[in-house]
Structures are given as C-alpha cells and as structure tokens.
Amino acid sequence: MTTTLSPTARTTIVRGKKRARDDRDELHQFLEEALIAHLGVDVGEHPLVLPVAFATDVTGPDDGGTLYIHGSVAARWLTSAHGRTVCVTVTEVDGLVAARSGFHHSMNYRSAVVIGEARVVTDPEERARALDLTVDHMIPGRSATLRASTRRELAATAVLAVPLREASMKVRAEGPVDDPADVDPAVWAGVIPIRRVAEEPRTSPDAAAAVPGDIRRRVQHLAR
Amino acid sequence: MTTTLSPTARTTIVRGKKRARDDRDELHQFLEEALIAHLGVDVGEHPLVLPVAFATDVTGPDDGGTLYIHGSVAARWLTSAHGRTVCVTVTEVDGLVAARSGFHHSMNYRSAVVIGEARVVTDPEERARALDLTVDHMIPGRSATLRASTRRELAATAVLAVPLREASMKVRAEGPVDDPADVDPAVWAGVIPIRRVAEEPRTSPDAAAAVPGDIRRRVQHLAR
Numbered sequence: 467m468t469t470t471l472s473p474t475a476r477t478t479i480v481r482g483k484k485r486a487r488d489d490r491d492e493l494h495q496f497l498e499e500a501l502i503a504h505l506g507v508d509v510g511e512h513p514l515v516l517p518v519a520f521a522t523d524v525t526g527p528d529d530g531g532t533l534y535i536h537g538s539v540a541a542r543w544l545t546s547a548h549g550r551t552v553c554v555t556v557t558e559v560d561g562l563v564a565a566r567s568g569f570h571h572s573m574n575y576r577s578a579v580v581i582g583e584a585r586v587v588t589d590p591e592e593r594a595r596a597l598d599l600t601v602d603h604m605i606p607g608r609s610a611t612l613r614a615s616t617r618r619e620l621a622a623t624a625v626l627a628v629p630l631r632e633a634s635m636k637v638r639a640e641g642p643v644d645d646p647a648d649v650d651p652a653v654w655a656g657v658i659p660i661r662r663v664a665e666e667p668r669t670s671p672d673a674a675a676a677v678p679g680d681i682r683r684r685v686q687h688l689a690r
Numbered sequence: 691m692t693t694t695l696s697p698t699a700r701t702t703i704v705r706g707k708k709r710a711r712d713d714r715d716e717l718h719q720f721l722e723e724a725l726i727a728h729l730g731v732d733v734g735e736h737p738l739v740l741p742v743a744f745a746t747d748v749t750g751p752d753d754g755g756t757l758y759i760h761g762s763v764a765a766r767w768l769t770s771a772h773g774r775t776v777c778v779t780v781t782e783v784d785g786l787v788a789a790r791s792g793f794h795h796s797m798n799y800r801s802a803v804v805i806g807e808a809r810v811v812t813d814p815e816e817r818a819r820a821l822d823l824t825v826d827h828m829i830p831g832r833s834a835t836l837r838a839s840t841r842r843e844l845a846a847t848a849v850l851a852v853p854l855r856e857a858s859m860k861v862r863a864e865g866p867v868d869d870p871a872d873v874d875p876a877v878w879a880g881v882i883p884i885r886r887v888a889e890e891p892r893t894s895p896d897a898a899a900a901v902p903g904d905i906r907r908r909v910q911h912l913a914r
Contacts, residue, residue, distance in 0.1 A: 512730075513739070514777055515737070566836065567837060569847070600792075613872070649896050654897050658889075663886075665885065668865070669878065670866060673878050675877055
C-alpha cells in the first residue's frame with residue numbers, strides 16, 4: 467500500500483501547496499474523525515453533490531484501502547455511479563480567520579478529496595462488513611451491540627466502494643496572514659476557533675435503559 | 691420571486707419526501723447560518739467537489755436571489771465553471787441517531803442543494819458587494835469595519851454567482867425509527883445531539899487591541 471498521497475495529476479494539489487499534506491496516516495485519521503462526506507456524481511448534464519454517511523477500511527480490497535458509502539437501493543443517483551469516477555470530499559471547519567482586510571479573511575479547516583472509480587459492492591460479506599463499519603464510524607463499537615442485519619435490510623441497502631488510492635488532503639491551521647502595510651497593533655486580528663461538540667444523549671420515549679457505554683464514550687470523545 | 695422550493699424536476703426530492711422542506715425562508719435562514727458549502731463542478735472525466743466559503747443575496751440579480759462563491763482567479767476549476775451547471779450543497783450535522791438495528795441508524799441534519807448555471811461575476815460593483823457579503827457571512831457586520839478592497843485584491847479574486855431558484859432542502863430532526871419488532875424498553879435508543887461551538891477568540895501576536903464587538907457577537911451567536 468502507498469503511504470504518501472497524491473499519486474496522480476488529478477489529486478495533486480496545485481493551489482495552496484503549503485497547505486497540502488502528504489501523510490497517508492493523517493488522511494486516515496481525519497477520515498475516521500469526520501462525520502459526513504459529500505459525494506459528487508455526474509448525472510448527465512451536471513454533477514450532483516449530496517451528503518452521505520461513510521466509513522473507511524484501510525485494509526479494504528481496493529488499492530490504498532476502501533471508502534464505503536451506503537444508501538438506499540432506491541437512490542438511483544448512488545447506484546448509477548457504478549463504474550464511474552466520483553469525487554468524495556470530507557471537510558471540517560476549525561476556525562474563522564479574521565484579518566485586517568476582507569481579502570485575507572479565511573477559514574481554518576481540514577479537507578480531504580478522494581477521486582476514484584466507484585463500485586457497487588455485491589459480495590454479501592463485504593456488504594455486511596461495510597454496513598458495520600458505517601455504524602461504527604458514527605458510534606465506535608456500536609455494531610457489536612446490535613442484532614445482525616436481516617436479509618431484507620441488506621437487500622434494501624446499496625453500498626458504494628471508492629478506492630482510497632487517489633487522495634489529497636489540505637489543512638489550514640494558522641492565524642491571519644495580513645499584508646505588512648495593514649498590520650497595526652491597534653486593529654484586532656485573530657481566529658475564532660470552531661469545534662463540534664456533543665450534548666447529553668436524548669433517550670427515546672420507548673426506551674427505559676441507561677445510556678450505554680458506547681454512547682457515553684462517543685459523547686465524551688466529541689466533547690474533548 | 692418564487693417563495694417555494696423545487697420548481698424543476700432535478701431539484702424535486704423524490705426520496706425521503708417527508709424530510710423535504712418547501713419553504714424558501716427556511717432555506718435562506720439555513721444558508722445564512724451554515725459556514726461552508728461544497729461546490730461540484732464537472733472537470734472533464736469526473737466531478738470535482740471542493741469546500742468553499744459562500745454568501746447569499748436574496749435580492750441578488752439572479753432568479754430567486756444569488757449564491758456567491760469566491761476564490762482565487764488562479765483556481766481554474768472555479769472559473770472554468772462559467773456557463774456550466776454546477777451543484778452547491780450545504781450540510782450541517784445536528785445529531786447521531788442510534789437505533790436498535792444498524793439499518794435504522796441515521797443522522798439528524800439540515801441540507802440544501804442548489805443547482806444552476808454558474809456565472810463569473812465581472813461587474814465591479816457586484817464583485818465588491820459579493821466579497822463584502824462573503825466576509826459578513828463569516829462574521830456579520832465585519833466588512834464595514836475594514837478598509838475597502840484594493841484594485842489588486844479585486845483583480846486577484848474570482849467570484850462565481852449561482853441562481854438560488856432551483857433549490858431543495860431536507861431536514862431530519864427526530865429520534866430513531868425502529869422496527870416495531872425491535873422495540874424493547876431494556877435496549878437503549880436515542881440521539882446524540884451535535885452542534886458547532888466557538889471558543890474564545892485567539893488574538894494574533896501582532897495585535898494589541900481588545901476583541902471587537904463583531905467578533906464577540908459572532909462567538910456568542912455560535913455559543914448559543
């Protein structure tokens with residue numbers, strides 16, 4: 467498996483090179499932490515971009531590991547992607563960067579772009595594993611606490627696999643970069659850090675059990 | 691101006707209809723609150739999806755109002771979108787929905803999809819206004835506190851306009867929907883609410899001023 471990113475022209479970062487990361491471990495860690503992806507698929511006259519739940523399997527069957535996206539089999543835009551090149555983009559906003567000019571306002575963020583040929587997963591074992599990974603990506607350890615998926619549920623679920631090989635990652639994590647002529651200590655500049663937090667879990671009206679360990683751990687992890 | 695959403699087939703929600711919203715005011719409010727968008731552009735063999743800062747002007751020159759995206763003039767994927775149909779998707783995750791089966795795990799979210807013909811803005815007044823709106827979208831009221839953009843800065847900035855007319859919005863904001871056979875009060879199910887918060891602003895080392903009102907208000911707004 468390759469351990470650096472951007473092996474091809476279409477995922478080589480040409481703009482903002484100093485923010486490009488070439489460490490595959492950093493990509494994997496970011497993809498594990500992020501909650502959703504935006505999947506872009508060509509649907510004829512234009513691209514369609516929709517938010518999707520996802521999971522990654524760095525030991526998956528594809529070159530560089532596999533990114534899995536699941537949806538309903540009735541979602542034709544998703545299943546129509548089979549054999550086509552798609553783009554999966556994952557972004558987390560980390561801060562609002564306020565400079566002394568509008569031009570130098572910016573955001574701190576982490577963003578990964580994966581481009582690859584999508585494959586609708588048909589192997590029953592790989593499908594079941596991808597669904598467990600998607601649940602565990604949302605709440606680590608959760609799939610082991612649940613009953614197995616039924617045949618009917620698996621039949622109603624489409625799983626798309628995208629190779630992780632062609633990927634790039636960009637990170638901006640710094641303060642404003644003002645023009646020297648604009649720097650004036652009397653004018654404020656800086657960063658508003660932004661993060662995602664979890665609140666106390668809300669138990670369903672039809673449940674009387676205590677909040678289980680996997681849910682508690684997920685809340686604590688997101689509250690860090 | 692139209693006041694309902696989804697006027698065409700390609701933005702009519704066909705899956706998950708009960709989560710579709712058709713209120714244009716709700717779309718505008720959501721687009722005002724969200725921090726970033728994902729812009730999908732066809733770049734030949736595949737779509738490219740990248741995160742972008744954006745702003746909306748509901749009284750903008752396009753049908754239904756205008757969504758503005760700005761970037762560097764050197765970002766060819768952005769300027770190449772002129773005259774082509776693009777997809778702009780904005781998503782905020784509001785919760786992790788833990789059901790009693792993997793199949794019914796889900797997320798709470800708000801998501802807007804705008805499809806339209808992109809236009810590179812050339813009119814100097816519209817360009818300057820779009821840049822101010824983008825800064826104010828990030829930190830309301832901020833552009834009025836800054837010096838005007840220089841001619842050089844404006845020349846280095848590309849602004850893309852997309853009409854807001856063709857848009858759809860979906861919202862999931864509920865607890866898990868379990869199969870009746872799975873419901874057991876002894877098994878926990880519920881939602882982990884997720885939200886974005888701001889931390890204390892970090893002042894740049896080259897600034898000695900107190901944190902100004904616009905920054906304070908932004909932090910308070912995001913802390914709510």
